Structure formats: C-alpha cells, structure tokens
Amino acid sequence: MISWSTDELRPHERFDHWCEVRARNLFGVTISLASEERLSFRGRFAAIAAGGATLSEMRASAYRVARSEADIARTPSDALCLYEQVGGASWFDSRGGGEFVIPAGRLAISHTERPYRTEPTTARGFDLRILKIPLAGREDLAGPARGLHSTLIAHDPRLAAVLSAAFSHFRMAAAEGAGEGAGLAVDHLARLALMAHGRLGRGAPESRAALRYGFFGAAHAIMMRDLRRPDLSPQRIAGELGISLRQVHLLFEPTGLSFSRTVLGLRLAEARRMLTERPARPVTEIAFDCGFDSLSTFYRAFRQAHGMTATDMRVAAALSA
Known part of the structure; x- marks a missing residue:
C-alpha cells in the first residue's frame, strides 16, 4: 500500500510536488491552481493493488484538472475507471459525454483514453475513490469500455x-x-x-x-x-x-454459509469487538445492541463460537492489554 501526505513537505513545495509526482506522472493529468492559493494547498493520497487493479483514495484542496489529448499521448493507459464521489461534489466536462455534476455517494465511469476536465464544486475540495481496471487480458470487456467518455452511471x-x-x-x-x-x-x-x-x-x-x-x-x-x-x-x-x-x-x-449463519457470525464478531472496546458496558446491553433477542441464545452461541463466555473473553482481553 502507498500512502502519502503533503504534510511531509514545506507549504511552498506542496502543490508543485503534487502537480508533478501525483498528477502528471501517476494520473497522467495536468492540474492548475492560482499562485495565491498554493500556500494553503494540502492533499492526502493512498493506493492499494487488488486483483490486478489499483484502488486509490484522495482528499485534497480544490484545483482544476484536465486530461488532454497531449496527456493521453504522453501517458497512455488502457483502463476502465470507476470514480466514487465520497464527499462534496465535482463538475465534469467530458466533451463527447457532455457536462455533469457528480454528488456525494454517486459513481461515474470512463475509459482512460478519453479527454476530460473536472474540478470540485464545493469547499470540501477533492474527496474521492478511483478503481482503475486495466483492460489487458479482459478483451470481452474492452469493446464496451473503450471510447467511453466520463459519465455519471444513471442508465439503471x-x-x-x-x-x-x-x-x-x-x-x-x-x-x-x-x-x-x-x-x-x-x-x-x-x-x-x-x-x-x-x-x-x-x-x-x-x-x-x-x-x-x-x-x-x-x-x-x-x-x-x-x-x-x-x-x-x-x-x-x-x-x-x-x-x-x-x-x-x-x-x-x-x-x-446460510443467511442465518452469516448473520449470526456478523453479530458475534460485533459483540466481540464491543466487549473489548467498551469494557464498562454491560454484556446484556451489548447482546441486545448486536441484534440478539434472547440472552440465552447469545450466551450459547458465543460460547460455541469462542470456547468461553463473553465475560471470560472480556477479562482475557483486559489482562493481555
């Protein structure tokens, strides 16, 4: 996993570093920001590889972004992108796909080889996730994906x-x-x-x-x-x-696992977490808060799953802390 923040740099270096390393080289885009706003710029970025794709999360002060034909030629990337707006909202202009605004909680889709422009529309700045899925080796998906302009997923x-x-x-x-x-x-x-x-x-x-x-x-x-x-x-x-x-x-x-066994497992996991993180809370309250409608059911299921009572587990967690 890669994780990085502009807090590691001096204020006057932050935007220039973000512009060159994060935007130009990593995302293949050109970004701009008025000189008087650069000293207050801040950004945080994390990425993880999963299943041959890259999942990125980014939070940053607002600036303008463009992926032009020149950017595409400089850093080609044949991939399908899923873009999730986590907070705030962003404006997009995807030329062939037109203009749209993506609000918090919505998804957009695009092919990386199509030009676009974007910038946040709120004071929150950028707050997003991107899943970049390479199309190499996914030829059955490449046809429908290639040439897809940035657009809000709203057909269905x-x-x-x-x-x-x-x-x-x-x-x-x-x-x-x-x-x-x-x-x-x-x-x-x-x-x-x-x-x-x-x-x-x-x-x-x-x-x-x-x-x-x-x-x-x-x-x-x-x-x-x-x-x-x-x-x-x-x-x-x-x-x-x-x-x-x-x-x-x-x-x-x-x-x-059946539906009921899955629910039971989730409830027991949540109960175990609460037992260790909230040591002053009564076990009975935790049991009911996790969805158990019977204390006897909770006690029996917990002992079967963990080989000890809920109280014993709480004591063991306290001793090992």
Missing part, C-alpha cells in the same frame, strides 16, 4: 445502487488484505459498471455471475446496516433489493 438506478454496494464491499475486503478472489471481484465490478451504464448485456454467464456478486454485496450492506434489528430476515432483504426469497438464499450458497 437500481443496478447503480447494487454496484455502489458491491464497490464498498470490495473496498473493505481489499483493505483487510483479502487477496483470494480479488481478480474475479474486479472483473465482476467492471461488468456491473458496464451493465449499469447500458453498455453490456445481462444474459452471458459472466454477467449473471457479476450480478450475483453485486447483489451479495448489496445484501451484505443491508445486513451490516440492520444488524441491531432482531427482525433482520431474508424476506426484508428480498423486498429491499427487489429479488425473490429464493434468490436471496442462492446469493449465500458460494460462501458455504
């Missing part, structure tokens, strides 16, 4: 929401170092993005597998959001995602 709002959840699920797995299956996950995300944008059909086996991956990510997001609710059920998830109950259960088959 339902599938765009599923893609957003799957992207978040992928990001968390990458941050935890879950390398197994990362390459296939990247393929699935690329297909989902192209399907959500109307550039790829859903009938091929690879497309159906990508849809299952996306809906599993969306189901997992709902589970994490509603973990505290005792009434969390497959029926609730089916209704929210607009799929059948049978389809919900099929999403979990590749994991080797």
Whole structure:
C-alpha cells in the first residue's frame, strides 16, 4: 500500500510536488491552481493493488484538472475507471459525454483514453475513490469500455445502487488484505459498471455471475446496516433489493454459509469487538445492541463460537492489554 501526505513537505513545495509526482506522472493529468492559493494547498493520497487493479483514495484542496489529448499521448493507459464521489461534489466536462455534476455517494465511469476536465464544486475540495481496471487480458470487456467518455452511471438506478454496494464491499475486503478472489471481484465490478451504464448485456454467464456478486454485496450492506434489528430476515432483504426469497438464499450458497449463519457470525464478531472496546458496558446491553433477542441464545452461541463466555473473553482481553 502507498500512502502519502503533503504534510511531509514545506507549504511552498506542496502543490508543485503534487502537480508533478501525483498528477502528471501517476494520473497522467495536468492540474492548475492560482499562485495565491498554493500556500494553503494540502492533499492526502493512498493506493492499494487488488486483483490486478489499483484502488486509490484522495482528499485534497480544490484545483482544476484536465486530461488532454497531449496527456493521453504522453501517458497512455488502457483502463476502465470507476470514480466514487465520497464527499462534496465535482463538475465534469467530458466533451463527447457532455457536462455533469457528480454528488456525494454517486459513481461515474470512463475509459482512460478519453479527454476530460473536472474540478470540485464545493469547499470540501477533492474527496474521492478511483478503481482503475486495466483492460489487458479482459478483451470481452474492452469493446464496451473503450471510447467511453466520463459519465455519471444513471442508465439503471437500481443496478447503480447494487454496484455502489458491491464497490464498498470490495473496498473493505481489499483493505483487510483479502487477496483470494480479488481478480474475479474486479472483473465482476467492471461488468456491473458496464451493465449499469447500458453498455453490456445481462444474459452471458459472466454477467449473471457479476450480478450475483453485486447483489451479495448489496445484501451484505443491508445486513451490516440492520444488524441491531432482531427482525433482520431474508424476506426484508428480498423486498429491499427487489429479488425473490429464493434468490436471496442462492446469493449465500458460494460462501458455504446460510443467511442465518452469516448473520449470526456478523453479530458475534460485533459483540466481540464491543466487549473489548467498551469494557464498562454491560454484556446484556451489548447482546441486545448486536441484534440478539434472547440472552440465552447469545450466551450459547458465543460460547460455541469462542470456547468461553463473553465475560471470560472480556477479562482475557483486559489482562493481555
């Protein structure tokens, strides 16, 4: 993982370094900022390789960005990019794709060999994530992806929401170092993005597998959001995602765990975290806050999973601290 901040440099060096090293050489773009604003410039950047793709996160003061034909010729990069606006909003002008504003929480898509201009529209500046997926070795995706101008993913709002959840699920797995299956996950995300944008059909086996991956990510997001609710059920998830109950259960088959076992595992993991991080909190409160509607169920499940009671684990954690 690469992580870097302008805090490591003196104020008058920050923007020039960012301009040359981060923008020009890494992203292949040209950036500009009024001279009187450069002393207050700050930026933070991190990147991690996952499944042959690069996941980048960036927060920085506002400036203007352009990837021109000259930039493309200087630093060619045949890749599909997924752009997530984390906070604030950004304006884009993608020539062939026109102008648009991407608000917080939305995704945009582009091929790296198409020119564009962008800049933040709020005082928050840049606050974004980018997944750069090389198209080499992905020839079945290269056709639909190449020539794609920067554009907001809005062709299929339902599938765009599923893609957003799957992207978040992928990001968390990458941050935890879950390398197994990362390459296939990247393929699935690329297909989902192209399907959500109307550039790829859903009938091929690879497309159906990508849809299952996306809906599993969306189901997992709902589970994490509603973990505290005792009434969390497959029926609730089916209704929210607009799929059948049978389809919900099929999403979990590749994991080797049923829906109920998955929820139980998530609740026990959350209970274990709270037991060690909040030592003054009563065990009963933690059990109910994690979605258990019965203390006896919680105590039994916790002992079976960890070989000790919740109280014993808390004591052991305190002694080893």
